[in-house]
Amino acid sequence: MRIGVVVDASCDLPPEFLREHNIGILPVSIRLGDELLVDMRDPDVTLKFYTEQLAAKGLEAETSPFTAEQIRQKFLDRIVIDYDYVFCITVSSTRSAIFENATRASFAILNDYKSIRAAAGVTGPFALRVVDSKNMFCATGVLAAEAAKLARAGLAPNEIRRRVDEVRDNLCGYMVPGDLYYIRTRGMKKGEKSIGLMTYAIGSALDIKPVIQSYRGETEPIAKFLGYDRAVEKMFAHVARQIERGISTRHICISYGGDPALIARLPGYAALAQVARENGIEIMSSIMSATAAVNAGGACVAIAYGGELRTFEG
Incomplete structure (x- = not known):
């Protein structure tokens, strides 16, 4: 059976991995004036967006995910011919309408695919699971990478589904914003309260940076440190400790709001990479x-793994 993976554009994975596993992308439109x-x-x-457009236009940018009809058309154009079963993995439904749109589209896709496959000479049914x-960001990347690796390994759809559901409920994501003003202002536009007024005021005055945790649809600041470098170092050290204690995926994902070549130079990365090597964990950087940048701003660093959520030790 030909099993494929489709993600939305906010899913952070290296371009080489996306190409190698032929992962489909549901685009997101960004209006910049x-x-x-x-x-x-x-x-x-x-x-180019980071270097030329984000600073000037990011705060007022508006994002628009694919509509249900656009998703339906993308699947019927090619995906239902290329695959027999597809896992469509989306950003959290608490952050975007992509999951809702993909779910609505799935009913129409499953109603309309038969004639298209028949015309292309493809026999057998097509199945779709929206997750x-x-x-x-990179936490969605951890889940998508797990699904793609399992599909490449030849596991049956039900086996992949069970594993995807298990990992999905145990995705631990963390990020350190590069610009508190930016992330707070964007959050206010969307009605979020992750970075409150007092937190912002104190953080701006003292250069205090939060570590923000994302888990099971919720985001919240869980620690604060003096300076961006210190916060990033502590975040990486936390994930390194989780690797040593045992995580459930054989890979972690890191993404950076800017040139990804800078990731290896971030404070704490070298120690994290050594722990990952010693424990056979692949680091997937992108x-x-x-x-994501529209909402998180430039120089934001995010990291995620699949495994037990443990107390952040600063």
Whole structure:
């Protein structure tokens, strides 16, 4: 059986991995004043967005996910021919309408695929499972990578489904924003309270940076440190300790709001990489999507793994 994986553009994975596993992308449109950027996870386009557009236009940018009809059309154009079973993995339904739109589209896809497959000479049924990752950015990447690896290994759909559900409910994501003003202002536009007024005021005055945790659809600051470098180092050290204690995925994902070549230079990365090597854990690093950047700002660092959520020890 041909099993495929489709994600939305906010899912952070390296471009090489996306190509190797032929992972489909549901684009997200970003309106920047009079300009329209379609986020397809093209690393060159995304880096240009960071260097030339985010600072000037990011705060007022508006993102629009694929509609149910657009998702339906994308699947019927090619995906229902190329695969027999697809896992469509989306950013948390608490963050975006993508999951809702994909779910609505799935009913129409399953009603309409038969004639399209028949015309292409493809026999047998087509099945689709839409999965709410309950997380975002590189945490969604951890889940998508797990599904893609299992499909490549030849597991049956039901086996992959059970594993995906298990990992989905145990995705631990963390991030350190580069700019508190940016992330607070964007959060206010969306009615979020992750970075409150007092937290912002104190953080701005003292250069205090929070570590924000994302887990099962909820985001909250769980620690604060003096300076961006210290916060990133502590975040990486926390994940390194979780690797030593045991995580459930053989990979972790890191994304950065800017040139991904800078990830290896971040404080604490070398120690994290050594622990990962010693424990046989792959680090999958990528540029943070333009869609994520609109909400998180430049120089944001995010990291995620699948495994037990344990207390953050600063």
